[in-house]
Amino acid sequence: xxxxxxxxxxxxxxxxxxxxxxxxxxxxxxxxxxxxxxxxxxxxxxxxxxxxxxxxxxxxxxxxxxxxxxxxxxxxxxxxxxxxxxxxxxxxxxxxxxxxxxxxxxxxxxxxxxxxxxxxxxxxxxxxxxxxxxxxxxxxxxxxxxxxxxxxxxxxxxxxxxxxxxxxxxxxxxxxxxxxxxxxxxxxxxxxxxxxxxxxxxxxxxxxxxxxxxxxxxxxxxxxxxxxxxxxxxxxxxxxxxxxxxxxxxxxxxxxxxxxxxxxxxxxxxxxxxxxxxxxxxxxxxxxxxxxxxxxxxxxxxxxxxxxxxxxxxxxxxxxxxxxxxxxxxxxxxxxxxxxxxxxxxxxxxxxxxxxxxxxxxxxxxxxxxxxxxxxxxxxxxxxxxxxxxxxxxxxxxxxxxxxxxxxxxxxxxxxxxxxxxxxxxxxxxxx
Numbered sequence: 001x002x003x004x005x006x007x008x009x010x011x012x013x014x015x016x017x018x019x020x021x022x023x024x025x026x027x028x029x030x031x032x033x034x035x036x037x038x039x040x041x042x043x044x045x046x047x048x049x050x051x052x053x054x055x056x057x058x059x060x061x062x063x064x065x066x067x068x069x070x071x072x073x074x075x076x077x078x079x080x081x082x083x084x085x086x087x088x089x090x091x092x093x094x095x096x097x098x099x100x101x102x103x104x105x106x107x108x109x110x111x112x113x114x115x116x117x118x119x120x121x122x123x124x125x126x127x128x129x130x131x132x133x134x135x136x137x138x139x140x141x142x143x144x145x146x147x148x149x150x151x152x153x154x155x156x157x158x159x160x161x162x163x164x165x166x167x168x169x170x171x172x173x174x175x176x177x178x179x180x181x182x183x184x185x186x187x188x189x190x191x192x193x194x195x196x197x198x199x200x201x202x203x204x205x206x207x208x209x210x211x212x213x214x215x216x217x218x219x220x221x222x223x224x225x226x227x228x229x230x231x232x233x234x235x236x237x238x239x240x241x242x243x244x245x246x247x248x249x250x251x252x253x254x255x256x257x258x259x260x261x262x263x264x265x266x267x268x269x270x271x272x273x274x275x276x277x278x279x280x281x282x283x284x285x286x287x288x289x290x291x292x293x294x295x296x297x298x299x300x301x302x303x304x305x306x307x308x309x310x311x312x313x314x315x316x317x318x319x320x321x322x323x324x325x326x327x328x329x330x331x332x333x334x335x336x337x338x339x340x341x342x343x344x345x346x347x348x349x350x351x352x353x354x355x356x357x358x359x360x361x362x363x364x365x366x367x368x369x370x371x372x373x374x375x376x377x378x379x380x381x382x383x384x385x386x387x388x389x390x391x392x393x394x395x396x397x398x399x400x401x402x403x404x405x406x407x408x409x410x411x412x413x414x415x416x417x418x419x420x421x422x423x424x425x426x427x428x429x430x431x432x
Contacts, residue, residue: 034308038092041312042128045078045088048351053081054132056090056125056156057275058118058139061282063292063307069098073307076121077278077315078129081136084274085347086281086319091124092311093117094304109225110147118143119151126153136257138275144254146217150226152256159271162234162252170213170229179236179252182208186262187240190269192249193276203249208236209265212254233259235268277318284406285314313413316352319384320409323347324392326378326385347384360420361387368393375399391416 056078064071076091095114110116122137129135135156139148144163152158167175184206194200213231235253242248253272259265286293290310297303326346349358362381368390369376375398379385392404395412404412 032305034092034094034304037305037308037312038089041089041315042091042124045090045128046131048087049078049129050131051133052087053134054087054125054129054136055079055081055271055274056122056129056135056137057278058091058121058125058137058143059275059278059282060117060142061286063094064295064303065293069096071095071303072097073311074117074121075278075281075311076125077281078125079274079277081134081271084277085322085351086277086315087351089312089315090128091121092308093120094307110145115142115145118145118148122148122153122156122158126156130155136271138272140275146214146230147226149214149230149232149254149256157256159253159255159257159268161272162254167212167254168215168218170215175212175214175234175252178210178212179208179234182210182236184208185265188237188262188266188269190237190249190273192273193280195276195279198246201243201246203239203242205237205239205249205269207262207265207269209259209262209268210234211259232256233268235259235265237265237269237272280406281314281318284317284410285310288406289317289410290314317406317409317413319347319352320388320391320413321404321406323351323384323388324404324409326383346380349382349384349387351384353387357420358382360423361390361416364394364416364419365390370399 056076058074058076060072060074062070063073072095074091074093074095075089078087078090079085080087095117097114110119118139125137126135132155135153137152137156137158139158139160141161141163143160144167148160149158162175169175169178171178186207187204188207189202189204191202192198192200210233211231212234213229216226216228216230232254233256235251235255237249237251237253239248239250251269251272253268255268257264257268259268284290290313292307292310295303295306297306323346349361353361365377365381365386377386377389379389388404388409391409391412393399393412394415395404395408395410397404397408397412
């Protein structure tokens with residue numbers, strides 16, 4: 001078993017040939033499953049989300065492409081709605097896709113379709129975040145499923161981008177025509193994150209909104225199980241005077257959240273904008289970090305186990321990236337000291353590390369500090385920001401130039417795990 005990716009290699013993770021073989025056997029062990037890893041991640045998320053406003057964001061990415069199909073990974077992550085901190089992983093599942101079966105797809109109930117993953121993710125997020133103050137489920141156009149609105153969890157609202165097809169309304173009109181005919185109610189500047197082939201920029205958008213009643217799809221085979229109509233709020237977000245050669249922003253959003261003012265419509269657009277967090281997670285899982293698409297593992301069970309472990313680790317890396325500047329949740333922001341700097345309320349290191357890791361993080365941190373102020377860790381011990389600084393320095397960041405990104409954090413996290421493994425092996429040897 002091997003991996004061609006620069007980020008995650010079985011040999012690198014094992015630390016030696018013997019370690020590589022032990023890890024290979026572990027990944028092939030039938031008792032080791034993605035479900036067990038994901039259950040642990042969801043349990044930790046349950047603790048972190050208690051009392052917080054949560055955004056649960058879903059999306060799907062390819063793991064291994066095979067002639068129009070292949071192995072796909074669907075994931076759901078949870079963000080703090082106030083400061084965008086990544087709280088953890090709520091759900092993930094794998095699916096094999098092929099290029100056939102489209103003719104009978106519409107005649108199948110949702111339970112027999114791969115699109116049920118959106119409903120599964122919503123249910124999993126609702127369970128994991130059952131103690132959250134609020135829960136909003138966010139999805140892209142693939143999440144525009146009538147059943148997803150009809151069967152959304154009782155403790156959650158739903159916000160999705162309307163799909164590539166036009167929804168029929170109870171009025172007899174189509175959704176697109178209805179939104180196109182609305183007057184603009186306001187304008188709003190939205191920050192767009194960078195992505196493949198595009199730069200980060202700020203776009204000026206016009207806002208329209210209306211209450212709409214959707215008709216149940218005519219081809220639905222679940223007419224007795226789904227309501228004939230659903231009333232939702234629609235928000236149309238379209239860019240004004242985009243730069244030359246740039247595809248303009250145009251989002252048609254459907255939501256169960258109330259929308260009665262231009263400010264609330266802008267709030268809906270801002271919530272959808274935060275989908276970038278799961279795109280960044282997938283980039284860390286793939287080209288920007290673990291490079292899972294390059295994994296050369298034939299054993300399906302071992303491949304899924306390793307990808308799931310990488311997904312959990314990528315979540316930690318993104319937590320470290322977000323914490324690098326010491327973000328404090330608004331609801332927990334303290335008054336601060338005489339200088340106005342926060343003295344408490346930062347994310348705890350336990351968001352991403354185990355209790356036994358904390359002394360090691362602090363010891364490594366002390367060894368990395370230099371004489372100048374720029375080479376000292378500015379964050380309080382026990383905070384995730386403190387641990388983020390340590391991992392960034394381990395990953396090669398000097399503290400002087402730029403901000404440490406996912407690749408630097410990943411290298412630092414790997415280095416921390418190597419140090420931890422080495423000390424553990426030394427401890428075992430000393431006990432013999």
